[in-house]
Amino acid sequence: MVDKVCSECGGTSFRNVVDAWMKRTFSFVEKGTLMMCENCGAKFLQCPKCGALVTRVHPALEAWEVSSECSNCGFVNPDIRAWDGTSPNPNKL
Numbered sequence: 001m002v003d004k005v006c007s008e009c010g011g012t013s014f015r016n017v018v019d020a021w022m023k024r025t026f027s028f029v030e031k032g033t034l035m036m037c038e039n040c041g042a043k044f045l046q047c048p049k050c051g052a053l054v055t056r057v058h059p060a061l062e063a064w065e066v067s068s069e070c071s072n073c074g075f076v077n078p079d080i081r082a083w084d085g086t087s088p089n090p091n092k093l
C-alpha cells in the first residue's frame with residue numbers, strides 16, 4: 001500500500017466513490033477508480049497498478065492539472081490523454 005495524501009488539504013483518509021457526473025464527463029474516470037478525500041471531498045484518480053493518487057479530478061479540469069503518469073510507480077495511464085489546453089479536452093465524453 002502507498003500513502004495517499006490529499007493535494008488540497010493534506011488529508012490522508014480516502015474512500016472509493018462513484019461520481020455519475022464525472023463518469024459521464026471524463027473517459028478516464030469511466031474506466032478508472034475514483035477516490036475521495038474524506039476531509040475536503042477532493043476527488044482523485046487512482047493508479048490501477050499501485051493504488052497511488054495520480055491526478056485530481058474536478059469539473060473545470062485544466063490541461064496543466066492533468067497527469068497521466070503515476071509519480072509513485074511510473075505507470076502511464078493510456079486512458080488519460082494530454083492536450084494543449086487551447087483545444088477541447090479530449091478526455092471529455
Ligand SMILES: [Zn+2]
Nearest residue numbers: 006009037040
Ligand atoms: Zn482533502
Ligand SMILES: [Zn+2]
Nearest residue numbers: 047050070073
Ligand atoms: Zn502507480
